[in-house]
Amino acid sequence: MPAKEIKELRQSGRLEEAMQMAKAEFEEQPDNIWTKRNLSWVYYEYLKANATPDNFEDFVSWLNQLAELELPEDEKMLFDSLSFQVGKLLFALTREEPVSVQKINQLLGLVRNFHFTKPSEGYSFLLKGFHKGLKDTGYYLDFINWWGIENLSEQDHQKEKLPTGKEIMALAEQIYIAYAKHLLPQRDMQGNVNFDREKAEEFLPKLEALAEKYPNYQYPPYFQAKLLLALGDTEDVLSALIPFARKKQNDFWVWEILAEAVESDKDKVFSCHCRALLCTSPEEMLVGARQKMAELLINKKLYNEAKTEIELILQVKETHGHKIPGVINQWVSQAWYNEAKALDSNKTFYRQHSGLAEEILFADTPEELVFVEFVNADKSMLNFIASEEKFGFFKYDRFLKKVQPGEVLRVRFNGGAKGGRYNVLTCKKVNDDSFKSQFQKEVDGPVKIKPGASFGFIGDAFIHPSLITKYKLSDGQNFKGQIIKTYDSKKEKWGWKLI
Incomplete structure (x- = not known):
């Protein structure tokens, strides 16, 4: 067989001679895998030379002739090399104005029966090209169903870094997002809503698994929530949406999606x-x-x-x-x-x-009761006690207009240091006399003020000089009032003070 000569001819660019020799050989033995293989590589060289928009018709012609050879599945080297040439042409077509979607879809129809290695670099390159050309068209779902989302490689799940240093969203995330968009209810020209519930239900577990395996992906939970809403599954939609909403809580549309999820309230x-x-x-x-x-x-x-x-x-x-x-x-x-x-x-x-x-967003963060010990209204800051092990201060003006010492609040915390400043997610006033009684109680007894002192005590409770003046207290005077628990940072122990 003249395989060596055919190879040398095509590698030296003498394609017409290579074609004549390969064709003659094939016509003599059309069922011989070697004659098919020799001819297929000549076809490949012609495809490679015509992988431009200007030569689209010639490219299609050679692709058809290659398909007619009906090469077996194990001709992986040819098919994988072919994937780069088809991908190259796809990217060139997407750069044209306007983009010819019909040409891109025509190529899809021609490559469907080729046996590419899956997953592989070439198969992913093919995906990138078709994704770019078809993602905004009605052909997209059909394309992805053929390509097979399960064929995404681990590399496809990583962000791509450009020479400039800029990072691009992982190809896998792009594909899942585009596929989910096409699954959402669509209104046609006649006003009819088209929605394939079965496909949406089938895709949801895949989207959820992606979000769990790659928590750095921002948008899959959003589309998971949108699909759940479309399916009428409001119970699960919040659990899907909340992690995403926390990351994107500064984007107004996140709150609009949350509004859809709680539309009954x-x-x-x-x-x-x-x-x-x-x-x-x-x-x-x-x-x-x-x-x-x-x-x-x-x-x-x-x-x-x-x-x-x-x-x-x-x-x-x-x-x-x-x-x-x-x-x-x-x-x-x-x-x-x-x-x-x-x-x-x-x-x-x-x-x-x-x-x-805000409560919806942080619903899975437990609420805690706290007692307000002190308020600095000028700075909108309050000191609180949750227990002898948890106390500190936080800024309250995001949640409350006014607050008074002795009030009980229900709070969600987001970190903080014992005795120091805490970050608060939600905060509201509540009535809870049982909890309050741990930190505030009534006292009735004689006031003790040492000679020359500006402060005093009633039992073990400290009386601040300002309260001595306010209540016009004197040593030995009987007084009835309210005392609250307080922490003495100098003595590092708990005590009580009059309010």
Whole structure:
């Protein structure tokens, strides 16, 4: 067989001579694997030479001729080399304007019956090309179902680092996200909603497994939550969404998804929309969120706050020359709008009503009861006691307007040092007399003030000089009042003090 001569001819660029020799050999023995193999590599050289958009038709012609050889599965070297040439052409096609989706889909149809090594570098390169060209088309699900998401390599699950040092999202994460997007309910031109529940239910465990194995991936939990919402599974949606929402809590749309997840609880829905509008985002991105909030505020007859949001929407629409939605024109023409007075900002209002939303986000962090021992209103700082083993201070103005010593709070902590500053996730006032009785009690007895001293005691409880003056106390005087537990950092022991 002239295999050696054919190889030398094609490697030296004498493709026509190589083709003549390989064809003649093949026509004599069409069922011989060696004649097929020799001819296939000549076809490959022609494919390699024509892997450009300008030569697309020639590339397709050679690809068809290669397919007609019906090479067996074990011709891996050829198929894997071919994957890079097809991928090269795919990337070139995606750089054209406009991108010819039909050509890309035509290539997909031609390579379906080739036997690529799975997983492999070449097979992943093929994936990148088709993903780039088809991710925003109706062909995407079909493509991924053929390619096989299980064929992603470990390398595909790692971020790609560019020469500039910039990191790109892992290919695997890109694929899962794009696939999940296509599984979400889609509305067609006739207004009908298309949603394949079976495919969504089949894909969810894979998405969940990905999020568990690669916790650094940010977006799979988001799409897991979106699919659960589409399936009507509101019980599991929060557990899927919360880890993602914590990472992205400064993005307004995270809170809008949370609002969908708790839609049966109107107070929580409202709180989520309030929290969304506390996020810092470009105003043009917040138009939809503000319109939702305006409607909620109108329903609550909070017209000043509603007008505040509507004016912000109108400013954005006018600045960018965008059409004003019909519903906003309706609101503006109503009597309440003319009578209402817009506020400088709704931020304070939203802070007051975002507590329930914050609680959703940190629902799996246990709440603890704490007793307020001291308050510095000027700095919005309070000292608390949870137990003799846990006490310290934290800033409260995010959660409470006013707080007094002796009050009980229910708090979620996020770290802190014993006796030092604590970080707080949620905080609200509660009534719990049983808990309070551990730290505050009534005292009735004689006051003890040593000669020349500005302070005193009632039993073992310390009386601060300011209270001696306030209550006009004197030594031996009988007094009835409230004392609270306190920690003496100098003596490093617990005691009591009059309040």
